[in-house]
Amino acid sequence: MSRNFLLKNLKDPSGRPLELAIANSRFMTVKDAAPDSEIIDGNGLTAIPGLVDLHTHLREPGKEDAETVLSGSRAAVAGGFTAISAMPNTNPIADTAGVVEQVFRLGISHGICDVFPIGAVTLGQQGKILSEMGAMHSSEAKVRIFSDDGHCVWDSLVMRRALEYVKAFDGVIAQHAEDPRLTHGSQMNEGEVSAALGLKGWPAAAEESIIARDLLLNEHVGSRLHICHLTTAGGVELIRWAKNRGIQVTAEVTPHHLLLTDDLARSYDPVYKVNPPLRTERDVMALREGVADGTIDVIATDHAPHPAEDKDCEWAAAAFGIIGLETALSVSYKALVESGLMKLEDLVERMSGAPARIGRYEGHGSLAIGNEANFTLVDTAANWRVETLEIRSKSKNSPYLGLELPVKVRRTYLRGKEVFSQ
Amino acid sequence: MNRHLLSIADLSKEEAISLLDTAAELARVTETPVKKLPTLRGRTIVNLFFEDSTRTRISFEAAAKRLSADVINFSVKGSSLSKGESLKDTALTLQAMGADGVVIRHPASGAAHRLASQKWMSGSVINAGDGTHEHPTQALLDAFTIRENLKERSGDLMGLNVAIVGDVLHSRVARSNVLLLQKLGAKVTLIAPPTLLPVAVNSWGCNVKYDFDSDLNSFDVVMMLRVQRERMEDAFFPSEREYARRYGLNAARLAQLNSRCIVMHPGPMNRGLEISADSADSDKSVIVDQVKNGVAVRMAALYLLLGGE
Numbered sequence: 001m002s003r004n005f006l007l008k009n010l011k012d013p014s015g016r017p018l019e020l021a022i023a024n025s026r027f028m029t030v031k032d033a034a035p036d037s038e039i040i041d042g043n044g045l046t047a048i049p050g051l052v053d054l055h056t057h058l059r060e061p062g063k064e065d066a067e068t069v070l071s072g073s074r075a076a077v078a079g080g081f082t083a084i085s086a087m088p089n090t091n092p093i094a095d096t097a098g099v100v101e102q103v104f105r106l107g108i109s110h111g112i113c114d115v116f117p118i119g120a121v122t123l124g125q126q127g128k129i130l131s132e133m134g135a136m137h138s139s140e141a142k143v144r145i146f147s148d149d150g151h152c153v154w155d156s157l158v159m160r161r162a163l164e165y166v167k168a169f170d171g172v173i174a175q176h177a178e179d180p181r182l183t184h185g186s187q188m189n190e191g192e193v194s195a196a197l198g199l200k201g202w203p204a205a206a207e208e209s210i211i212a213r214d215l216l217l218n219e220h221v222g223s224r225l226h227i228c229h230l231t232t233a234g235g236v237e238l239i240r241w242a243k244n245r246g247i248q249v250t251a252e253v254t255p256h257h258l259l260l261t262d263d264l265a266r267s268y269d270p271v272y273k274v275n276p277p278l279r280t281e282r283d284v285m286a287l288r289e290g291v292a293d294g295t296i297d298v299i300a301t302d303h304a305p306h307p308a309e310d311k312d313c314e315w316a317a318a319a320f321g322i323i324g325l326e327t328a329l330s331v332s333y334k335a336l337v338e339s340g341l342m343k344l345e346d347l348v349e350r351m352s353g354a355p356a357r358i359g360r361y362e363g364h365g366s367l368a369i370g371n372e373a374n375f376t377l378v379d380t381a382a383n384w385r386v387e388t389l390e391i392r393s394k395s396k397n398s399p400y401l402g403l404e405l406p407v408k409v410r411r412t413y414l415r416g417k418e419v420f421s422q
Numbered sequence: 423m424n425r426h427l428l429s430i431a432d433l434s435k436e437e438a439i440s441l442l443d444t445a446a447e448l449a450r451v452t453e454t455p456v457k458k459l460p461t462l463r464g465r466t467i468v469n470l471f472f473e474d475s476t477r478t479r480i481s482f483e484a485a486a487k488r489l490s491a492d493v494i495n496f497s498v499k500g501s502s503l504s505k506g507e508s509l510k511d512t513a514l515t516l517q518a519m520g521a522d523g524v525v526i527r528h529p530a531s532g533a534a535h536r537l538a539s540q541k542w543m544s545g546s547v548i549n550a551g552d553g554t555h556e557h558p559t560q561a562l563l564d565a566f567t568i569r570e571n572l573k574e575r576s577g578d579l580m581g582l583n584v585a586i587v588g589d590v591l592h593s594r595v596a597r598s599n600v601l602l603l604q605k606l607g608a609k610v611t612l613i614a615p616p617t618l619l620p621v622a623v624n625s626w627g628c629n630v631k632y633d634f635d636s637d638l639n640s641f642d643v644v645m646m647l648r649v650q651r652e653r654m655e656d657a658f659f660p661s662e663r664e665y666a667r668r669y670g671l672n673a674a675r676l677a678q679l680n681s682r683c684i685v686m687h688p689g690p691m692n693r694g695l696e697i698s699a700d701s702a703d704s705d706k707s708v709i710v711d712q713v714k715n716g717v718a719v720r721m722a723a724l725y726l727l728l729g730g731e
Contacts, residue, residue, distance in 0.1 A: 164577075187531075198531040198555030198597060203621070267539070268532030315508050316530035317555065384478030 004034040010042035012367070013056035013345035016048055022373040025415035029369055038154040045410055047141070048348045050113075050374035051083025051329060052355040052364050053365060054145065054174070054252060057321070058084075058115070058249050061102065062091025067305040067394050069103060072325070075152075075393040077420035079326040080376040080409040082113050083364045084303075084358065088120040089150045095120035095131035097139035104141035106189045112419050113412075114374075116359060119143040121162045121173060125151045130162060137169045144360050147174035148277070149228060152210055154180055159214060172224035172250075172358060175214055177235070178276065182206035187316060189202050189262040197265060199315060202277050204232040212233050215242040215249060226358060231276045233286035240295045243272035250358050252298040253287050258398060261283075270318030271399050274304070279325050281320035284335075287374070292341040297354045301328045305395030323393050327386060329378070331404035338406060344380065350412060352364035363384065363415075373416040382408035427723055430601035433449040435662055438605060439578060442475065445715070445722035446575060447578055452488065461729045463493035463521040464531040469495045470512065471550075472528045476715070477551050478560075478688060481679060482525045485720035489729070494521070509533060512573050513542035519649070521545045531555035545594055546727045554582050554592045560688055561598035563719040565606060566646050567712050571684050580607030587613045588647030588669060588696050589658075591620055595688045600626055615669065617658045618649075634669050638678040645686040646671050646697045662695055672698045684708045 004023040010049040011312040012018040019040075021033035023232065053076065059067040067075075069086070086103050088094030088221050100117035107115025119136040123129040125148040130393045146166060153159045153175060183206045188194050190201025211227055215238060216224040229235060230253045239251045256274065261281050272278060290296040304321025311318050323333075332351065336342040356365025363372030386400040412420035424432055433441070458510055467486045469479050479495065486493045498512065509528070518523055523546040526534050531553030538547040551557040555703075568579060584603050590596045590612050594619050604627060611629040612619065623630055651662060659665045666672070671685065676698075679685075685697075685706045693699050702709060 025518060086725055158663075178622065190621055191624040192625040195622040196597070198553055200554075200620065267533040269539075309508065312508075312534040314528065314530040314536050317509075 003038060003154045004036055005038040005040055005116055006030065006033050007047070007195050009044055011046045012269050013042065013046060014343065014347045019368070020047055020375070022031050022106050025373055027367060027371050027373050028367050038220065040201060045377040046344070046380050047367065048080070048376050048378060049246070049352040049367050050085040050376050050412065050414070051080045051334055051351045051364055052361060053301050053303070053325065053328070054085045054298055054355045054359060055149070055302045056086055057089070057307060058103070059084045059090060060106065061099070062112070069106040070110050071392065071394045072303070073107065073110050075117065075325040076113045077412040077414070078392050078409060079408060080118060080329050080378060080412055081177050082374040082376070082412060082414050083361050084113060084115055084325070085145060085177060085295065086117045087147065087358060088116055089125060093120050093125055094118070095123055095125070096131065097135040100136050100141040100143050108287070113202070113414055114361070114364070116361060117141045117143055118145045118147050118174065120193065121148045121153050123157060127153055127158060129315050129348040130165060130309050133166060133171060133400045134169065137171060144170065145172050145174050147176065147225070147228065149174065149176045150382055152176050152178040152180060152209065156213060156217065160221060163218055164221045165225050168351050169381045170224070170360065172226050174226040174228050177207045177210035177214070178209055178226050179206040187273070188265050189279045191262065191267055191280060195263045199265065204234055204279065206233040207232055207276060208238060211238050215247050218249060219245070219247045222248060225249045229254050229257065229276055229300070230287060230290070231257050231273045231279050231282045231283060236286045236290035236295055239290070243295065250297040250405045251295070252300040253291060253296050253337070254302045255299060255328045255400065257326055258284060258287055258291070258335035259331050264399070268315050270315050271322070271397055272281065273315060273318050273320055274322045275320035288339065288341055289337060290336060291350060297350065297352045298358065299332050300355065303336065305393050306397050307395060311397050321397060323395055323398050325393065326391060327398065327400050327405060329409065330407045331400065333407045334405060342351070374412055375407060375413050377411040379408045379410055380406070423728065427558055427727060428538055428547065428549045429556050430605070435605050436576065438562070438565070441562060441719070441722050441726060442569060443576070444726060445718040446568055447528045448516060448721045448725065449718035457488050458490060459488065460490050462486065463514055465491045465495050465571050465728055466520060466713070467491045467523040467525065467724065468492065468521045469589040470498070470516065470526045471496070471726050472498045473551070475527050478527060478605045479528060479711070482550060484717045488717070489721055491723055491724070493511050493695040505570050506632050509536060510540070510542055510650065512587050513537055516545070517543035523548065523724065527551045529553055533635055548723060548727065549614055549713055551594050552603060553577065553594065555594050556598045557594040558623070559716070559720050559723055560595050560604040562723070563712060563716045564599055564645065564688070566715045566719050567686065567708055568684070570711070570715070572642055572682065578606040579603060582608040582642045583611070584643040585611045585613055585644060586643045586645045586647065587634060587671070588646050589618045589653065590614050590623070590647065591618045592650070593647045599645065600628060613669070615659055627659045634675065638675060639680045641683055641684060643684055644671065644679060646689065648688065648692060649696045651692070669698050670698060671701045671702050673693070674724050676701045680705060687710060689713065
C-alpha cells in the first residue's frame with residue numbers, strides 16, 4: 001500500500017523548515033524513519049495537514065449528472081482536502097443507515113479521500129419526525145454529524161429533541177439556520193440591491209432568529225450544536241455572545257461569504273445565486289473578523305454542484321449553489337491571510353484541525369507524529385487562474401472563473417498515498 | 423443610445439429627453455390618416471411574452487407595425503419556472519429565425535438582462551416588464567404623458583411633485599418611474615403601507631410617506647399602482663376594504679388635489695380598490711392618454727434602437 005518515504009526541503013505552516021517521515025501510512029520522527037525510505041525533494045513547498053470539509057454536496061445517489069462521490073473526491077484532493085462530509089440531501093435522502101453506508105463505502109472503494117456521510121436529522125428532511133440517527137451512528141459509516149441542510153429544522157420542539165437525542169452518541173446537530181416563513185421564494189439578500197433589482201429579499205433576521213433560538217435551546221439541553229454557513233454580522237455577534245456565556249456551539253463560514261457580496265447580483269448572473277445568500281460588505285468584514293478571533297471555528301465549502309442548465313437561465317429559475325472544493329484554500333487565503341487578518345497556520349487550523357475535532361474524524365487535522373499521514377503540499381508563492389477546463393468537479397458553477405487566486409495545491413496524500421499531484 | 427433598452431438606469435437624461443422628443447414627432451404621424459412610416463421595413467420584431475399582457479403586447483405590436491416592421495407574436499404559456507422550454511432555447515430559436523429585435527415580458531426579474539448579456543442571440547432586446555424589476559417603456563410613456571400635460575410638451579420635468587401610491591415593493595412600474603422621474607428632475611414621493619415598500623427604500627432618494635391624506639394639494643401628479651388582491655394572503659395588508667380606505671384614490675381625496683394635478687394609472691385598474699370609478703373617470707384622469715402615448719413612445723424606442731442601422 002503506502003510506501004515509506006522521507007520528504008525533505010519542506011516548510012511547516014508557520015514557515016519553519018520541516019522534514020516529514022512517513023512509514024506504514026503514518027507520520028514518524030525523522031530519526032526513526034525506515035531505512036528503506038525513499039527520499040523525496042519537497043521543493044520548498046509548505047506542508048499542511050489535509051484539509052477537512054464539514055459541508056460538501058456530493059449529489060450521489062440521485063443527481064449523478066451534477067457530481068458523484070468519485071468526481072467530488074477528485075475535486076476535493078485537488079483542493080487539498082483529505083476528508084469531506086457528504087450532506088444528506090440526495091435522492092434518496094440519507095436518513096437511513098442504508099444510504100449513509102452506501103455513500104461511505106463508495107468513498108472507501110475509490111480510496112481518494114475519506115468521505116464521512118452526514119445523516120438527516122428528520123425523516124425526508126421534512127422537519128417532522130426524527131430519522132434513525134442512532135442506527136446511522138451505529139452503522140459502518142459511524143455518522144456523528146446530522147443536518148437537514150438545505151432545510152432548517154425550524155420546529156422548536158423537533159430541534160430541541162434532536163439536540164438532546166444525539167447526546168447519547170456524542171453527535172452534533174448542524175443547523176441550516178433559515179426561518180422558512182421569512183424566506184419563502186426569496187432570491188437574494190434583502191437590502192439595497194434586492195430593492196433595486198426587484199428580486200425577493202432574504203432578511204438577515206431569518207437566519208439570526210433561528211441561530212438565537214438554537215443557542216438558547218442548547219444552553220438549556222447542553223448538547224453539541226454547529227451552525228452551518230454563517231453569513232451575517234448579527235450571526236457572528238450572536239455566536240460570540242453565546243461562547244462568552246459558555247453555550248456549547250461551533251460555527252462555520254464558507255469561502256464565498258468571506259469574499260463576495262450581494263452587489264454581484266446586479267449582473268443577474270445566477271452563478272452568484274446561493275443559499276444562504278451573499279450579503280453586504282459589512283457582513284463580509286464581520287465574518288472575517290469572526291474567523292480571525294475564533295468566534296467562527298471552521299471554514300467549510302458548502303460545495304454545491306449543479307449542471308449547466310440549472311444556471312444557464314434566468315435568476316429565479318436557477319438553482320442555489322456554488323462549487324468550492326478546488327478554490328476553498330485559495331479564496332480563504334485571499335480573504336484572511338492576504339488581508340493581514342490571520343496567519344496561514346491559523347487558517348489551516350480553521351480548515352483542518354477544528355473541523356476534524358468537531359466531526360471526530362480521527363487521523364485527520366494534524367501533522368503530529370503517530371497520526372495518519374493525511375497531508376497536503378502547497379505553494380504559497382504561486383498564483384493561478386481558475387479555468388473551466390481545469391475544474392475536476394463535474395459541475396462548473398464557480399463564481400471565480402477567470403479570477404487570479406493565490407496558493408496552489410501541488411500534492412495531496414491520504415494515509416501516505418499520493419492521491420493528487422500537479 | 424444603447425443597443426438594448428433593459429433599465430431606465432442605462433439611459434442618460436439627454437437620451438431620455440431625446441426619446442420623448444422623438445415620440446412627440448412620431449405621435450403626429452399617428453394622427454394622420456395613413457398611420458405608417460417605412461423606417462423598419464424588412465426588420466423583424468418578436469414580441470416574446472411569457473406573461474399574459476394583452477395591452478402591452480398590442481401597444482408594441484401597433485408601434486412596430488406603424489414603423490413597417492414585420493411582427494411575430496410569441497406567447498409562451500406558463501411561467502419560466504414550470505418545466506417548459508428554457509429562456510435560452512427560446513432565444514436560440516429566435517436567433518435562428520433572424521429576429522432583429524425582441525420585446526420581452528417575463529415573470530422573472532432580470533430575464534431581459536439575461537437575454538441581452540448571454541450570447542444566445544444578437545438582436546436588440548427591449549424590456550417590456552421583467553418580474554418586479556422594471557418596465558422602462560411604461561415609465562417613458564408616463565413621463566411623456568406628464569410632459570404633454572404639465573410641461574409644454576418639451577424638456578425635462580424639473581420642479582414637478584409626483585406621488586406614486588400603492589404596492590411599490592412588487593411594482594416594476596414604480597422602479598422604472600422612480601429612476602426616470604428623478605433623472606428628469608421631478609421630486610418623487612412614495613406613499614404606501616410600510617409592508618409594501620422595500621426595506622431599503624431610503625436608498626432611492628424619494629420622500630416616503632405612509633399617510634395618503636396629508637399635503638395632497640402639493641402634488642402635480644398622482645400615480646396609482648395596481649395592487650394585487652392576493653397580497654393580503656401574505657399579510658401585506660388586512661383586507662381590501664382597509665387598503666381602499668387608507669391608500670385608495672377616492673372622491674374625498676380627489677377633491678383635495680390641486681386644480682392642475684393629473685391622475686395616472688398604468689392599468690389594468692382595480693376599480694374600487696386602489697382607485698374609485700369617479701377618480702378614474704374624472705377630468706383629472708389622463709389614464710386613456712397614457713395608453714395612447716404608449717404607442718408613440720414604443721415607436722420611438724424601436725426607431726432609436728433599430729432604425730439607425
